[in-house]
Amino acid sequence: MLGRYPLRLDTKPHTRGSRKRAARRPADVGYDRAVASRSASATDFGTSIGEAYATGGAAIELGLGVHEGEVASAARVRVPLRMLNRHGLIAGATGTGKTRTLQVIAEQLSVAGVAVFAADVKGDVSGIALPGSDDGPAKKRARELGIEWVPAGYPVEYLSLGGIGPGVPVRATVSDFGPLLLAKVLGSNQTQEQSLSLVFHYADAKGLPLLDLSDLRALLTFLDSDAGKVELRGIGGLSPATVGVLLRSLVGLEEGGGNDFFGEPQLDIADLLRTAPDGRGVISCLELPAVQDRPKLWSTVLMWIVAELFEQLPEVGDRDKPRIVFFLDEAHLLFDGASKAFVESVTQTVRLIRSKGVGVFFVTQTPKDIPADVLGQLGNRVQHALRAFTPDDAKALRATVRTFPKSDFYDLEELLTQMGTGEAAVTILSESGVPTPVVHTRMRPPHARMGPADDVDGAAKSSPLHVKYATRLDNQSAREMLAARLEQAAPPPPGAPTTSERQKKAAEATGGGADAIGDFLKSSTGRTIQRELVRGLFGLLKKRG
Ligand SMILES: Nc1ncnc2c1ncn2[C@@H]1O[C@H](COP(=O)(O)OP(=O)(O)OP(=O)(O)O)[C@@H](O)[C@H]1O
Ligand SMILES: [Mg+2]
Incomplete structure (x- = not known):
């Protein structure tokens, strides 16, 4: 499956507009030649990507760049921790690796002492509390990437929507x-x-x-x-x-x-910003399997929590790391049938919450699910494979390609349909705020279990938050x-x-x-x-x- 799209010269730009520009500017021909000679060797690919993604401060490691079907060990693809408040998008067709990407980022955030909030729509994030299997796909992936891998579990708090299903009840007045x-x-x-x-x-x-x-x-x-x-x-x-x-x-x-x-009692936003005694950030998983048939309610509740964070947290400007990173799964639901006022409020919240040290990642199938004004603010993009079976798929694919920066290394249309599971086209904001070149990335494996936990109910009931929230007040x-x-x-x-x-x-x-x-x-x-x-x-x- 890998390596079907050879590294190619950038003589066929992705949009008509850029083709016109290329034709008008002879200087670009020289640039293409430079790219051609640079891309001739895998070492240069690795160096060029490694440099583009280099960071001075701490970073979340996403994986390694892939060149002609081979991973390039120098092409470390990472997001600077301090740029995570510039938000992100994790997109891709069903089963392409979106939830594992969320998990890979969440695990490292926790280690960095950053709190995480994840909407666990299918219940398959809950296993993040438990060490992963020593003989599963994670170990295999680590070997492919040539990285060390040890199983690990992370500090987790399980929440539920008003006590429907297992988890500490989240309520609002x-x-x-x-x-x-x-x-x-x-x-x-x-x-x-x-x-x-x-x-x-x-x-x-x-x-x-x-x-x-x-x-x-x-x-x-x-x-x-x-x-x-x-x-x-x-x-x-x-x-x-x-x-x-x-x-x-x-x-x-x-x-x-x-x-x-x-x-009442209403969720106290401070309870989402905790760190464990060992300094790792607590990952709050809002368990949603029991309310899957009530998407309007839970998707709006997720937005309420983001808005509540915005209203309650003080301004902190740009810090070395965010205070909390929020993952909004099935984000398209948020915008289904949304009023203009609602979309404007989401846009504004996403724009302003940055300076409160909050990063928001939208997780959905295609970038087209997200209104342009919101999408334009998602600086960190992890795009897993898309399908192109139907004419509608093909149209959505071309639209997705147009939302990416132009690539010197790949034909994005080809790349987006041919990447393997747990691989993604990545572009992020560098420490200086510049979008990095798109790179085909083989993602790192999570260290925790890739699937549901065994006893969410038991874990939730033994949490100190249970005492605070279990009983409804009248x-x-x-x-x-x-x-x-x-x-x-x-x-x-x-x-x-x-x-x-x-x-x-x-x-x-x-x-x-x-x-x-x-x-x-x-x-x-x-x-x-x-x-x-x-x-x-x-x-x-x-x-x-
Ligand atoms: N980074 C990774 N390392 C190792 N294996 C992975 C990775 N990403 C995905 N996989 C494999 O692919 C499977 C599917 O991934 P995942 O559950 O993340 O897909 P998804 O896009 O969230 O699917 P859905 O749309 O159905 O929720 C995983 O169970 C795992 O076996
Ligand atoms: Mg998933």
Whole structure:
């Protein structure tokens, strides 16, 4: 399979545009000749790639460059650790090695003391906690590359979406999740998305904590009631019909995992940034096999975690290494049916999160799955083989080739269809921020197990995080406050459990009885709460002091 594409002269550029440019610039002919003579020997190939990928600081080793079917030991292909906040893309057809590439990068990040977050869609990342097999494909690959290989396991924390399936439950409050992400999960159209923003704004202004979906349901039901309709008039642009539509669309989410995911205790982002006692970065694996049939929910939750990292972490500028690298698997799901506002928020988050020391890798089949504005910001690219069976495949292939820098060493169309499993066309950002030449790379093998772990449930239950997150809290929130108002109910029992300052204040305020909300809003506490609620990207709640 290897070596079918000989190293060739770069007389056939990949795009029409570049052919035109080549024809107009005679100087390029001299350049081609220089390339031709340089590429004549494997040693030169190795030296040239080795130099292009050389780093002064620490780096993640991806593998070795391949020249005429042979690995060149000097062609070490690596990504500088400090450039990992310039994000990345791992792409390729099914079974070409995307997950193992994720694993190879994650393992080395952990060793470098960098925390990792990986969406484990199929459950086959979970084995990263356990040493790999001594007689499997990893050992064989190491031999081919002439590198030392020892089996190793890594510090892992298994998470789950709201406790569905094994893993420490990850939850978020509806209020924190924000209207834009919620609209994405609900499959809302633009009007509904905007209406949801108004509902959140209303809840913020009135100091109504929306903790779980029952709170949102209570608020929408209230706005749908006679008393609520009066209030509704004060909220410009929110029609009773849309409130009805939103209420109906909640049913699917409630039954489709939303009741488990939304609520408290909410995931504390600091728990993702831990290092093990030996200094290695903890790899948090969000185990998703149990919720595979709810892609809208989990793909949006992944974006929420990225956005939450953005909102919570301070600016650090460019550091020697990132604080955390985030792998978003099946990234196309994030953009399926996404609104313009949603895509803009993703683009902006990816652009700005860099200076917070966060790297984001999108994992998907083809770069075409990623909107151009996002793709343009993914500096580190590991492109595994693509198939070209159908005319549509061929079109996607040509489109992919156009997203790569022009190569002096390869015909990219040929390369992309003929690479073997665990091989990839790589281009990254060098330490000086310049894209490196595309190189056919035979990837390093992971040191840990390439497949599922045996006992994710047991490992999760023995984690200290289990104690913190396993039990769901039911705090005083909008549902109770609205019920009090609607039913003229008695004050809530004193000493209701609360976790946040915001809720404490809200609970105090409802202590007054039926007209509690009105009184509360007039109180100085109410005004404090209103000042505290600020929403950022995606309409996520920003925490103040
Ligand atoms: N770097 C590597 N070293 C050794 N073997 C590898 C490597 N990459 C891939 N392989 C082999 O290829 C198999 C498939 O790889 P992987 O599971 O990463 O594919 P994938 O692209 O994630 O597939 P899918 O799209 O189905 O998720 C692995 O189980 C392993 O045997
Ligand atoms: Mg995979």
